[in-house]
Amino acid sequence: MFTSSDLRKGLKIEIDGIPYAITDFNFNKPGKGTAIYTVKLKNMITGATQTKTYRPNDKMDKPNLTEKKMVYSYKDADDYIFMDENYEQIALSAEALGDKCFLLAEDIEVNVLYHNDSPIDIALPNFVEKAVVQTEPGARGNTATNVLKPATVEGDYEIQVPLFIKEGDIVKIDTRTGNYADRVSKK
Numbered sequence: 001m002f003t004s005s006d007l008r009k010g011l012k013i014e015i016d017g018i019p020y021a022i023t024d025f026n027f028n029k030p031g032k033g034t035a036i037y038t039v040k041l042k043n044m045i046t047g048a049t050q051t052k053t054y055r056p057n058d059k060m061d062k063p064n065l066t067e068k069k070m071v072y073s074y075k076d077a078d079d080y081i082f083m084d085e086n087y088e089q090i091a092l093s094a095e096a097l098g099d100k101c102f103l104l105a106e107d108i109e110v111n112v113l114y115h116n117d118s119p120i121d122i123a124l125p126n127f128v129e130k131a132v133v134q135t136e137p138g139a140r141g142n143t144a145t146n147v148l149k150p151a152t153v154e155g156d157y158e159i160q161v162p163l164f165i166k167e168g169d170i171v172k173i174d175t176r177t178g179n180y181a182d183r184v185s186k187k
Contacts, residue, residue: 002060004037012044012063015052019044019063019115044113045120047098067111067123072104080104082112082122090119097121102157103128103175124175129184130154131170138163148180 002013011022024040037054044063054060070082070090079091080101090112094101096119103124104110111123135151148160153171161171161180170184 002062004035004054004056004058007037007039007054007060012065013041014061014063015041019065019120023049044115045096064116066114066117068114070110070112072106072108072110074106082110082119092119092122099157099178100124100175102155103130103173103178104155105130126175127172127181128175129170129172130157132161132165132167135161135165135167137166 002011007013007022007025009022009025013020013022020041021044022039023042026038027035028038029035035056037056037058038051039054040049040051042049068084070084073081073083073089075081076091078094080094080097081089081091083089092112097104100122105128108128109125112119113121113123130153132151132153136149138149147163149163149165150158151161151165151171152158153173157173157178159171159173159178159180162183165171165180165183171180172182172184173179174181
């Protein structure tokens with residue numbers, strides 16, 4: 001059990017059997033009366049957000065969350081199949097993965113998050129490497145600032161890249177932000 005004084009950004013709590021992650025936290029102590037803890041919660045299953053307030057003596061449940069290392073194997077219709085070292089397979093839907101499904105590559109190692117022995121999400125490595133499939137040639141001109149152009153990488157994911165990136169280049173993508181990080185190699 002958590003109390004209101006345990007609340008902080010990043011903490012995971014359970015409300016009515018559903019796990020939530022605290023994305024924002026605010027403590028307010030008015031001149032009179034009791035303190036108020038205001039938190040923004042993100043539903044870890046659906047991704048929906050809500051705001052909730054707590055008093056100092058409120059209690060929250062601790063969710064039953066576990067992580068397991070698995071390897072992405074393949075896509076089957078709308079499901080993404082992951083396998084552990086014992087060759088046990090689980091399937092997660094594209095809806096559950098969100099934009100993370102665009103950054104998956106075959107044999108990439110991920111951490112699968114379970115809630116009550118049911119898979120709900122994955123944690124990708126901090127960086128993935130993808131080949132640029134389509135981009136416009138960079139136009140010469142005002143390059144005093146970091147000018148970016150759209151590019152589509154493997155998996156039909158679109159990112160903004162610098163002008164010098166060409167089709168066939170391998171780029172590193174930061175999975176936490178979904179943005180271009182670096183060029184790994186040229187074609």
